Amino acid sequence: MSLRLQAQQLACERDDRWLFQGLDVDIHSGEVVRIEGPNGSGKTTLLKILSGQLSDYHGELYWNDQPMREVREHFLTNLLYLGHAPGVKTGLTALENLSWYQALDGQRGSESERLDALAIVGLAGFEDVPAGQLSAGQQRRIALARLTLTPRALWVLDEPFTAIDRHGVAALEAQLVAHANSGGCVIVTTHHELASSPALRRIELG
Amino acid sequence: MWAFIHKLGSPKWFYGISAKLEPWFWVAAALLIVAGTVWGLAFAPADYQQGNSFRIIYVHVPAAFLAQSIFVSMAVAGLVFMVWKIKVADMAAAVMAPLGAAMTFVSLFSGAVWGVPTWGTWWMWDARLTSMLILLFLYLGVIALRGAFTSRDSASRAASVLAMVGVINIPIIKYSVDWWYTLHQPASFTMTSRPAMPTEMWLPLLIMVLGFYSFFIALTLMRTRNEILRRESNKRWVRELVQEA
Amino acid sequence: MLQETTEVAPRLKEPGEGLALALTATLKRDLVLMLRRRGEVLNPLVFFALVITLFPVGISPDPDLLALIAPGLLWVAALLAALLSLDSLFRSDFDDGSLEQLLLAPQPLAALTLAKVAVHWLLTGLPLALMAPILGIMLALPAGSYLVLAVSLALGSATLSLIGAIGAALTVGLARGGVLLSLLVLPLYIPVLIFGAGAVQAAIAGDSVSAHLAILGALLAAALMLAPWAIAASLRISING
Missing domain, CATH: 1.10.8 (Helicase, Ruva Protein; domain 3)
Structure with a gap:
């Protein structure tokens, strides 16, 4: 199984303010992708776009090399947000x-x-x-x-560590890495520092 | 076709083209309304039944026409905005709503004034007036919904959906109110559905209607242009425009 | 404590059927939730009875007068009672994040919202319709119109739930959407009110009511076809407000 989520020249304007512009994202199986950036830099908005909730963006989204709007149902079947x-x-x-x-x-x-x-x-x-x-x-x-x-193959998690205790955080982090290692893919925002691992990638916003 | 739609959708292009069109509509509106008013009030013959009081139709009917047309235009603009994401359409819809509400109010008010000599009362639950009153509430709903959101993008979309839902319902409301009225108050007479109006009576009415439409178009262009400047105030072309001025 | 898991390699799945399953599960979930908060189910009914009580007190206890205005009163009061519970239709789902999950389900959102609207009707419109004849007795509603009252309310309130859900979906993201919701929705309720109350009046007059009920049915059919799309679109707008 392989999976690929791609965004080309992604830009998002909310109320005449550009949250981000010209963002290229290419996410594959086996990766834990951490979206980083200060508060208000559009992390949650990016996650909502990448999870197909927000249609109000410029640029193109591709799921397994096919335009998102044609394969939306297939995408949603494999997404856990x-x-x-x-x-x-x-x-x-x-x-x-x-x-x-x-x-x-x-x-x-x-x-x-x-x-x-x-x-x-x-x-x-x-x-x-x-x-x-x-x-x-x-x-x-x-x-x-x-x-x-x-x-589901693709996990999109917005601040999943909130309110979880220390042991729980460690176990969840291990679970994310294990998911990636077994061929899944995780996109995550968190203020918690993830332990470095070969699977970990970062996308910087703002 | 696509290219044209998107060109029309560019605020800058629209701002330029509307600047050329706007004066013509103002001139047309002024000429038609003045001509219609003078003709309708001074030269058209008095009604055989109602005397001179019928002359209020020269305001009432165009306002009522406009009130309904503006709602439809607003819904169409909303649809264009939702389907093609053309912001100018939304700006137009936003400025149309208060104007439509005002026209609905004018038609209601003139209807009430007309009621005094005709029915001897300021208000009758006449089918036409009742539908107009409901239309006013629909307008107020759209305006209130747009104002209730903090995010303007969401406000625009919500108002568009509501306008479209409203426009589907307007004919249903209108027919059900007509049906209700004939059931409860048969054989009372309404303002316009009367046997053939003579030409010298309806021609000035037609002129007034055209005049009101021109006024609506001119005002919408003007206010949409203002709205463009307001919303695009941080764009470069607007800044350059301001510096030139 | 989250335990170590043995991760099974996830497979890419093809979109399955499962719509019927998702629909029944949503229907059941909402029914269970509402029945656990019985107060919220009873409130509209109590409100209905209260409003009806206000009229004889406020106008006149004269049975002849009450009988004359009873069809309209019952319909207006039931309509307002149904409106009362509308604001909470999507609100708790919005607050706890289940609405987001509903939007992300691979099933069509329009169909899923229909399940929620059905629950609203089952627990608001239908009980109101069943209760109306009892209040009709108290308003000296002429005999022979009780069944028509209940049927017209049952039929009409389904349309009211569908139209109302559009308003609820549009205002769910707003902190104080309640009053605005009534402003948006009430004008759209008028055709249903006209034909619903008209059916009862026709029954009292001894006329045929089939035309009225047919029109109420037609309104319901139109609402069933169009409203789910508007509800779905409105929910998508609200979730990103």
């Missing part, structure tokens, strides 16, 4: 949250799969607790359980 907000319903339990995400992914899934995914993120014993009663870090872990539960 985690934004600032974890996308976890506080009124539902961890298991219920995950089963909705599985269904969105087109799979019925089994309870044991979900229990395993929750155990991996350290939420064993909290499966049936409404997410609203869990801490912010635990809620984010529910979202992170999707990384193993609904396998």
Whole structure:
């Protein structure tokens, strides 16, 4: 399997201010790409463009060498995006949250799969607790359980380390590198300094 | 075709071409409105039923026409903006909304004034007036929605979608209100749907309508030009323009 | 503690079917969420009853007068009650990030939003329609129009939910979208109100109501075809506000 996400001459103007201009991005399987830049330099906007949420940009996006707008559905099928907000319903339990995400992914899934995914993120014993009663870090872990539960090749993660404790951060970092090493691809923004690894690449904004 | 659309979409090009067109529309508007007013108020014959009070149609009808046309233009501009991402279209839509609301208000107000000699009251739930009132609310909604966003790009898109949703609904609203009115108040008479108006009555009306349209086009061009300067104030061509002046 | 995982090589997947699954899951999820907050489901119903109570108090308890205005009153009050819960339609999804995820699902967004609108109708419009005849009794609504009242409300409120969802989607990104939402949506509600209340009045007068109900059905069909696209487009705008 190989995967390629390309952006040519990417530029984004929000309310008559250029966030970035003439940006070329070429991302392949096996890479962990960290988007860097000061606050307000357009990191989140770039992630939203690269994850196909924002159509308001100049330039061209290619997914596996085909124009994005022609293969959007294929792209979305292989994308897992985690934004600032974890996308976890506080009124539902961890298991219920995950089963909705599985269904969105087109799979019925089994309870044991979900229990395993929750155990991996350290939420064993909290499966049936409404997410609203869990801490912010635990809620984010529910979202992170999707990384193993609904396998996708391309991960786009906006500040995934927020509210996660130190052990969790190390494990998540290892998971990102492992994903890249096994042929996946990760695009990430974070204020946390990632340990250098052959897979790591940086894109500087601003 | 594509090249032309995008050329039209360039604010700089539009600013130049509209500068040439604008004076002509002002002149046309002035001539037509003056001619229509004088003819309509002084020379057209009085109505056999309503006497001189019918003459308010020379303001009421053109304003009502314009109120509806502006909403449609606004929706078309919104569509152009959404599909081709042409900013000038959005600027035009933005400046059209208050003008459309004002025209709707003029038609409502003149309708109310006309109601005094005709119905003996300032307000009747006449089908035409009711539709106009709803149209005014639609305008206010579009204006309020545009004003509610902090990001102008989002405001433009949201207002475009709402204008398009509104324009699909306008005929439905209009027909349902007409239907409702005939059900509740049959055989009352409305302002314009009357047996054949003599030529010397409708010709000045036609002139007034054309005059109002010219006025609308001239004003929209002028205000869109202002909007271009405001939004593009950090572009080089605008700075050069200012320095020349 | 995140444990070490044995990473299985991810494969590029082809877009699958799965739309029916995603739709039922979204429907079920929203139903469960709403039923866990029963208060929010009951509030519009209580509001409906309250508003209806205001009229005899404010106008006159005279049954003849009330019977005359009852069809319109019931329809207007139900319409406002349905409007009340509209603001929360997408708001919690917007706040907790699930809306972003919904937008990124490989399934068509227009279809998925339809599931959410269906839940809104099931828990707002339908209960209001079922409750209306009881309030009709209290307003001395003439016999023979009760079934038409319930049917017209059930049919009409579905259209109201669809149109209202456009407004909700447009204002979900705004901090105080509630009042604006009513301003945007109420003018668009007028045709439904006219034919809905008209159906009840026709039933009272002993006329045929099939024309009214057919038009309400036609409005619903048109809304079903067009509204989902407008809702989807509006959500995309709001998410990037």
